[in-house]
Amino acid sequence: MDLSLQQLRGFVAVAEELHYGRAAQRLNLTQPPLTRQIQGLERTLNVRLFDRTGRGVRLTAAGGVFLEHARRVLALLEVAPEATRRAADGTTGTLRLAFTAIGAYAVLADFLTMVGKRTPGVTAELTELVSPAQFEALANLEIDVGLVRPPIPAQFESLLVHSEDLVLAVPVSHPLALGAGAVSLVDVTDDYIGYSPEGSQYLHDICAAMIGMDRYAVSQLASQVPTMLALVRAGLGCALIPRSIMAMGVEGVRYRELDAADAHSVTLHACWSPDNPNPALQRLAESLRLDPHLTT
Amino acid sequence: MDLSLQQLRGFVAVAEELHYGRAAQRLNLTQPPLTRQIQGLERTLNVRLFDRTGRGVRLTAAGGVFLEHARRVLALLEVAPEATRRAADGTTGTLRLAFTAIGAYAVLADFLTMVGKRTPGVTAELTELVSPAQFEALANLEIDVGLVRPPIPAQFESLLVHSEDLVLAVPVSHPLALGAGAVSLVDVTDDYIGYSPEGSQYLHDICAAMIGMDRYAVSQLASQVPTMLALVRAGLGCALIPRSIMAMGVEGVRYRELDAADAHSVTLHACWSPDNPNPALQRLAESLRLDPHLTT
DNA sequence: ATGGACCGATACCGTGCTTGCATGGCAGCC
């Protein structure tokens, strides 16, 4: 034989009442089945759980130990349905969130705060991925939300999270490092350091359009912003970087504003798959559809 | 309906195999009952646990949460029988141990060490009680073992644990405080401080016999050794105390050996009820019957 | 596009467990 929940419930009732009749009453049962349940339990465990004194019963030491186990099992079983239901409606759960290295500096903290406000009880798991890898992970349901740069495939739902313009990063040794105010891109006569078209396609395309393909092509390539700043610092050229990166002070690098004519904003979007079954995501998505204002 | 262990086992199997057929095979079952088990589970919880994709199944987020709960319940249920059996044969368990205030100084530590060696896995709960209260507690199964002074009621089983003689405690201001070597009780001309016949009947009787009822009667009475030493220190008289108490150095009190003619040993016994159902006690008692040597 | 393989859901039937009723056996109490 094998243990059954009926037996456990019966045992706990008898152990608490120390009286088969009252225990049976509490379980909406008659006394004989209870007797058989306990007997079955004792046969299965090969252990006497009660001392029958003829006048009521008394727990044995082993019975006391088994009582604790039975109580824990039943308590766990008690909370399981509610916990499962909460997970099903998205009240609790886990949101697997990916972000680009660049996006992390500007908006990750604010985004997490917003998620925490809209879906309290939901915890986030963070991964760093470049945008194309995020789209693949979203499609494979390996992540729930991505913080990505455009273009966004049509199959996904998305929301503009952050928009900022680009500034020019120049080495301290560069002539433009000294001045103040805005500069024009045409004033930059030496090399640019460009974004890799694979790792950072969006920034690559925008920068290429801003400064012209011919001049862009001669530069070094990088896909990670810290790498780019290191190259700038080494004096290898100038780079166009999102304004929020200025918060990262790097020794040997100066930032200059760009002329309004040259200004061009880059955007970051939260992105998810509408048919992702994660209820936590569904709840967040619904909340975002109702009120796309990110600061609330 | 209500959750059943069958359903839990079925759910865990399907969740792990992600395939009803294989899961059923693992459970020595055919596929249809499994389908019904999961359906019943989903109906009870009001939650979809699996996404049926037509080609196999996939856990929902809620299903993942419920899987964790189900695993914990089954794991608990797995260990419960063995833990109960161990408690039944005394391999594990709790020994409720009482001791007299006097006994604690001399032998409690050694006794606990011995218990730990003979019945590893058994933990001790300690209470301080005077001997008569211990006998009552032993009879009511409120404690399992007592460290008591004679006489021991016949209904109990017991074992001599410690034997020691008495020494004389005198105030520093007393003439006997200065000498060395043994003294005779007849040299003590002033008052004795005696043991209470209720709280410490055994020591009371022995001391009364040693020094004579008439002289004993005039003294102060105390039942706790620390109290007696405080009275000695205050110069109220001399007292006969067990030798092991000498380890307690009290300022203002000197100890003197007694003449061989006056020497009288007092004993301390471990004592338990043979029909106490606690398996941990039974195991200890059996061990003590086989080998009454306490240092092993 | 169509047949086949795979997989989960459903219908139906048989069996075995569990329950409830009635009763037995045993210990303590007036």
Place this chain on the structure above:
DNA sequence: GGCTGCCATGCAAGCACGGTATCGGTCCAT
């Protein structure tokens, strides 16, 4: 010694659970 309270047991009925057969859907290969 009869009475009462309590747990154990015998027996018949109900029901829940498992097995067999089959259906309906999807995916894949030809």
